[in-house]
Amino acid sequence: MDSGAIRRRLAMGAAVLAGSLGLALAVPGTAFASADGSCAGREVRTLPFSTGTVHVFKHDGYVCAVTVARNPGVKRVMSVSVQARGNRPVVDKGSYKHHAGPVTVHAGQRCVWVKGVVGRGSVSSGWILC
Template sequence: MDKSAIRRHMALAVAVLTASGLLSLAGPGTATAEAAALCSGRKVRTLPFSTGSVQIYKKRGYVCALTLPKKEGTRTYMSVSVRAWRARPAVNKGLFRHHAGPVTAHVGHRRVLVKGMVGSASVSSGWIRL
């Protein structure tokens, strides 16, 4: 191969990589990708409610949770909390545009209580083992 052919192949590879990167950023499911970037571990549960959802992730004895509203962009009161059995809750609450949290708590093998709120609607997991 001569130098011009190598340059054409390199230009094509750069164009394909750039296009795939732009499509992955602008494609559907951006909120899910953002949530996965905020909490490490595997997603174990989603708690939906009328104005949003709480996503729960677990990794090596730690639980991470965040609240996502159905309508992003407007400042709304949101909260999220994670509480291990016989421990104080980890809480994040206030006026947010995109999400409340993430909050992380070490739960080990104990039961955990996860709560989330967007506006006046809320959800609670009850005491569960993850």
């Protein structure tokens, strides 16, 4: 590879990295995902509904939520969202067998609004953890 191609690749990599960093700083309610569907911290709320439950956790100013199906095993539409007051909601939505999420936002001392859906059932918390 010639030096021009190396410089172009390095410049492209630096641009992508800078753009990612800028987006992360501009959007304080960014989501963090975990492969095992767990959240850090202690469970502060459980929001049961007809087809599932939303588990809400808090740790060091971060709020995390997971929607778990009441009867896992069949793929269906599931979602979980957490919105810190003054920010946009962070959402995980798709067809899952067991759970949607986790999604995490930095709420600090602000209230959060948590929603969960499994199939036709849903729950919406209203502003909590104020």
